[in-house]
Amino acid sequence: MLKALTLLLSFQLAGEVLSRLLALPVPGPVVGMALMFLLLIVRSGPGAELRETANTLLSHLSLLFVPAGTGVLLHIHRVAEEWLALSVALVASTLIGIAVTALVLDALVRRRRRDEAQP
Amino acid sequence: MSSPIADIWVYLAATPLLGLTLTLVCYQIAFAIHRRLGMHPAANPVLLAVAMLVAVLLATDTPYPVYFDGAQFVHFLLGPATVALAVPLHAQFGRLKKLALPLLVALVAGSLAAALSAVALGAMFGASRELLMSLAPKSVTTPIAMGVAERLGGLPSLTAVLVIATGILGAIGARYVYRALHIEDPAVRGFAIGLASHGIGTARAFQVSEQTGAFAALAMGLNGLFTAAALPSLLPWLESLFKP
Numbered sequence: 001m002l003k004a005l006t007l008l009l010s011f012q013l014a015g016e017v018l019s020r021l022l023a024l025p026v027p028g029p030v031v032g033m034a035l036m037f038l039l040l041i042v043r044s045g046p047g048a049e050l051r052e053t054a055n056t057l058l059s060h061l062s063l064l065f066v067p068a069g070t071g072v073l074l075h076i077h078r079v080a081e082e083w084l085a086l087s088v089a090l091v092a093s094t095l096i097g098i099a100v101t102a103l104v105l106d107a108l109v110r111r112r113r114r115d116e117a118q119p
Numbered sequence: 120m121s122s123p124i125a126d127i128w129v130y131l132a133a134t135p136l137l138g139l140t141l142t143l144v145c146y147q148i149a150f151a152i153h154r155r156l157g158m159h160p161a162a163n164p165v166l167l168a169v170a171m172l173v174a175v176l177l178a179t180d181t182p183y184p185v186y187f188d189g190a191q192f193v194h195f196l197l198g199p200a201t202v203a204l205a206v207p208l209h210a211q212f213g214r215l216k217k218l219a220l221p222l223l224v225a226l227v228a229g230s231l232a233a234a235l236s237a238v239a240l241g242a243m244f245g246a247s248r249e250l251l252m253s254l255a256p257k258s259v260t261t262p263i264a265m266g267v268a269e270r271l272g273g274l275p276s277l278t279a280v281l282v283i284a285t286g287i288l289g290a291i292g293a294r295y296v297y298r299a300l301h302i303e304d305p306a307v308r309g310f311a312i313g314l315a316s317h318g319i320g321t322a323r324a325f326q327v328s329e330q331t332g333a334f335a336a337l338a339m340g341l342n343g344l345f346t347a348a349a350l351p352s353l354l355p356w357l358e359s360l361f362k363p
Binding site for chain 2: 005008009011012015025026027028029030032033034036037039040041045046050051053054055057058059061062063064065066067068069070071072073074075078079082084085086088089090091092093094095096097098099100101102103104105106108109112
């Protein structure tokens with residue numbers, strides 16, 4: 001647990017440094033994720049400890065968004081003022097985003113399967 | 120003259136202990152409700168916990184920064200959790216490699232559809248420019264979205280809230296979209312929910328299966344990269360097209 005947590009934090013730190021050093025548009029933790037992914041490919045998989053710690057962290061992923069979500073308190077007035085535009089834009093664009101992604105990917109995956117079936 | 124209770128309150132309100140404990144307690148109540156309702160996506164644990172916390176903070180007249188002093192310890196774990204997403208991602212590496220091209224095409228199509236439809240609909244319903252620029256990056260994970268909003272001239276802290284709202288909406292709504300469009304492949308389902316609603320959608324996807332979760336995590340990472348790289352140059356160009 002402790003060793004795995006240290007490893008995760010070290011990769012986040014390395015990601016943070018790299019992101020700033022190279023002025024990448026992506027934040028440190030995402031660069032850290034990419035670095036960790038490379039390490040796992042090189043080592044062909046995580047050890048039992050890392051897998052367990054990662055699973056524990058990810059099983060409570062929702063919890064980690066609660067503090068930022070509560071920040072709605074700071075914007076209650078603006079949200080009240082522009083609620084119609086906000087709700088329409090949020091609901092529709094989220095469903096559109098899911099639908100477009102799923103339809104495009106589903107069609108491409110199906111076509112590939114068909115091509116593989118007929119040599 | 121003050122009562123002992125008030126003294127204790129004054130002391131507790133000044134330490135991070137209260138905000139941290141409150142966050143954990145509210146989340147666990149929210150999760151218990153979520154489980155009692157058979158993990159129904161509409162009873163989203165983030166939504167329930169945020170609603171409870173907002174009610175408590177308003178009732179006790181506690182400013183958000185005071186609450187966040189304690190809650191930041193939970194918030195901080197988002198960083199290592201993001202790095203940890205590499206683990207399920209690696210477990211699906213074989214399938215990911217095979218689908219690389221379809222995934223990239225779906226990424227570009229879905230990412231642009233989500234961002235542009237949000238801006239277009241917001242504009243149609245009369246949203247201010249500041250709001251539109253805060254809306255554009257709302258499908259990607261919080262830290263990236265805040266950075267992009269800042270570059271576009273939006274309000275980063277408002278974007279954080281819109282990001283969470285988008286995550287909750289995606290986690291609730293995805294199953295209805297999949298049912299209507301007859302999408303059954305768990306990889307496709309995961310990729311779409313992760314792309315449109317980042318970590319909260321990914322958390323929901325992990326409840327369904329590890330494969331769905333891994334594809335959601337991949338989509339979340341890819342859309343973060345793509346949005347951070349493309350949106351800051353794309354949006355000003357689009358804006359200039361619509362100016363008279």
